[in-house]
Amino acid sequence: MTETVPAARLAYDHLGARVSWAVPDPEALYDEETPVGTLDWISHTEGAVVVGITFIEPAERGTPEHRMVLLDGQRVVVTSDDYWLNPRTPVVIHSDKPDTGYIHPR
Structure with a gap:
């Protein structure tokens, strides 16, 4: 299940989502x-x-070793960054995604 809310409606209850x-x-x-x-x-x-987001994505074949992390036996790339969003930007909350941090193909 997913829910779409404007960025202005994101609240502390959404942390970790x-x-x-x-x-x-x-x-x-x-x-x-x-x-x-x-x-x-x-x-x-x-x-x-302003939101702080962490992305955990599978490492690709050409990913440099220093960028990879071993997580649950899989090589992944972890990136964190800050994003400035317009308050009207629709943000999708993916409550149906597992909390493993992996990016699942759509």
Whole structure:
């Protein structure tokens, strides 16, 4: 099950949730959705919602060794970053995704 809420409605209750959102691209036919990541922290500022997201994705064959981590017997790449979102950005909360942190193919 998924739920879509505007970024402005994200709250502390959503911390730890698996989330994604669409990245608008004026030249693309469709907006590209980000991978599903874990919401680590959130801050509401004037005109923006700042979120901290951690993505855990399977390592590709060409991934440098120093970027890989062994997690549950699988090689993964862990990245964390901050994102400034428009308060109206639709954020998808993926409650149907396992909490393992893995990105599952759509």
